[in-house]
Amino acid sequence: MAKYPIEDLLRAHAPQVLGALVRRYGHFDAAEDAVQEALLAAARQWAGSGVPDNPRGWLIRVASRRLTDQLRSEEARRRREEAAAALTPREEYQAPPPGESRSPSEDDTLTLLFLCCHPALSRPSRIALTLRAVGGLTTAEIARAFLVPESTMGRRISRAKKTVKEAGARFGPPDPADVPARLSAVLQVLYLIFNEGYTATSGPALRRADLSAEAIRLTRAVHRLLPEDGEVAGLLALMLLTDARRAARTGPGGELVPLTEQDRGRWDREAVAEGVALISRSLTTTALGPYQLQAAIAAVHDEAPTADATDWPEILGLYDLLARITPGPVVELNRVVALAMVHGPGAGLDRLAALEAVGSLAETHRVAAVRGHLLERAGDLPAARAAYQEAASATLSIPERRYLLLRAAALAPGPGPQPER
Template sequence: MNPASRIEDLLRAHAPQVLGALVRRYGHFDAAEDAVQEALLAAARQWPESGIPDNPRGWLIRVASRRLTDQLRSEQARRRREEAAAALTPREDFRAPPPGESRAPSEDDTLTLLFLCCHPALSAPSQIALTLRAVGGLTTAEIARAFLVPEATMGRRISRAKKTVKEAGAHFAPPDPADVPARLSAVLQVLYLIYNEGYTATSGPALRRADLSAEAIRLTRAVHRLLPGDGEVAGLLALMLLTDARRAARTGPGGELIPLTEQDRGRWDRTAVAEGVALLSRALTTTPLGPYQLQAAIAAVHDEAPTADDTDWPEILGLYDLLADLTPGPVVDLNRVVALAMVHGPQEGLDRLAALEATGSLSGTHRVAAVRAHLLERAGHREAARTAYQEAASATLSIPERRYLLLRAAALAPDRRPEAEK
């Protein structure tokens, strides 16, 4: 690993620990988070020249503490200085460690921070932005680039999120045990959304954003280390690994999308597949069944098939049936339509898709038209399939997906029929 990459990894790993130390000592989550970001930037500038300190976390805590205390002092009126000084006196058990000393905040701070960033008062986009900033250590500019919005817009979103957390009266402490299941569910949902946006970007010129998917995997690993006996944490990590294993084969030399059935499976990361399967197997045999485990099981069936033709679609359909019973929703319904068509034929899939569309539950996504086009093509309805592919292409904001869908439509043009059909 080159020095720059090692420094970046250290900063991302220590960011939640440093923030946890400051918030525990001083409170002021929003100001503490800003101070940590300044310390991370200072380290990114200084460490390449001066070298990595013996105690990187202690260095970051000291620098961030100085920045935070300077900021708080400058913002407080004279009449409150004595009161503020008393409030800001560090408690003995959370003093910044001196150089060379290994004592540091527990990694449990990572989970506490995730709970705080996924506070129920926040919207999902705000939870994602705050998690990437406070726990992932990404700068506002990096998060803005990932979601293709101006830095100022993302900055306002993060500021509003921190203000909302403060106004909600949230404190830096593990949630009440009775609240943990629901709050953990929110944490896993945010990590899942971050991963999905990284693996298949909803908009922009690239099919994926590797930095986001890698960050989601890193954070989910951290949660799994803290909660190794939780089946859904293990299931989510397994799902990410089993899906990410196909990353290298998903795009061609020019960044074009390659669908699962056409991918070179020799390029799949078999180490990641093996780790994902092992995680999933332990979870399925030792913990209650959950939706992330079921999704990981579906991914495992795909990954373990030697070829696309060897895929066990009846098993996948059965897993989707279980998933639909456990957590029904439009995405599950749409994916189940594909599995149903692979087992019972495209016409049955089209009939089921039409029934779902009539309910209105699948509106608002280009994937409905894309699935319809795929099934129509398999059923031999070339012109209808071409129209559906064009409809899907016009609705997606992802440039690689649009190009792929338009290529499928072009292949079905009347003058592109196989010779046997002319």
């Protein structure tokens, strides 16, 4: 069997296997390690012998053996370290009889997502633990995705599991009063994973398709569990509508192609249709939220047959609403672009200057890039060139840097390429 179908199967089963072990034995940190060992063993064995008839059962059996061996070893070590005279033998951990089964009262995927997004964890730790415990990725795969050494990522994951344990977190749904905040944290982590995959913040590649695909897979799982939640549907729609443009975002040499210049014939129309259907239903049946508004904006872009046909007044109206619901520097910067498309580059530049004067925008390369774009549209080519160069020097993404430098070079004084006649 091919490599990737096996990997997909393993990742789909990972949260259910981990959930089964944690319910049976407790010890989330040790159980997660045992599941990882079982997944690695399956990847090696199934490639040669084929996938067993009951892959989940196979994984649970192997992971249970690894976990009980580890727990017994730790118990034996503790016994050796204690004074024999004062020792009261402790009951060893035993698996239930083969015929015994316990049906979970909640889906393990959502429960694990809540656990991995515990409030005691930092944002990077939530992302790493989610990808490993729920996504089934190895430490090495996560480290490669975020361009850090495997040892660094391993320590981050270990610290995250220790923090969860010290916080007294249990495997089970949170208190009902905590669900909205915990679900919000889960969606934020999935969105961050998707964004890092769709536009890598650093490194030689513009995107990391494995991360964005994993974020979509996990968000689909959450949507299946909470089909009536508007923000879950909105986030899934936003991912689908954005990822639908993936094939057109780069040229033959891997260079970045901006949205206005993309070949829309290369967009994934099935993904667009699914995303539009999701957001259309969500907007009419649930309370409005920021992910739904962002998905609605993406839908306006994706449904336009050409860049010139984009309904920018509608997009500006949606950004106005988004800025009222969840104001922030990213929203404000995107609204500046929409404002310029509706009322001209001068209006955009004025708004950008006003935001910078009061410190409303974060110091990122995107601010300079937007300024360069607006200055170019306004005809101030020397200032636009300087802004593009400033943006290029600030970004850690090699494809983005190349694109910005090319934009700057195109505005250099002197004879340039002659237009075709």
